Amino acid sequence: MTNHVHNTLAIICKHITEGKKPILHVSHEKDGIWSFYCNESDHDQNNVDAACLNCIFENEPSVAELKNLEAGYDAMRILQEMDIWDIQKIQETH
Ligand SMILES: [Zn+2]
Ligand SMILES: [Zn+2]
Helix, strand or coil, X not given: CCCCXXXXXXXXXXXXXXXXXXXXXXXXXXXXXXXEECCCCCCCCCCEEEECHHHXXXXXXXXXXXXXXXXXXXXXXXXXXXXXXXXXXXXXXX
């Protein structure tokens, strides 16, 4: 069983949590918030959930290698079938 501290620092889309989609886009915002999205484009407050970051990393081995992703960076999975990630600095939007 898991013995980590549960936290709610992550945002994850329901397409993933409902088991339909793989995680294809992970971002670690400068403010420390992590988000995990699939390749759907219609992400809004109706289809995202807050989740425990540690649980995501435990339950989703495909993203394990992103655990040390620095704040201010995001990662896109290059191919859905492979755990190869293209890591880019998040562009400032102002
Ligand atoms: Zn947890
Ligand atoms: Zn999604």
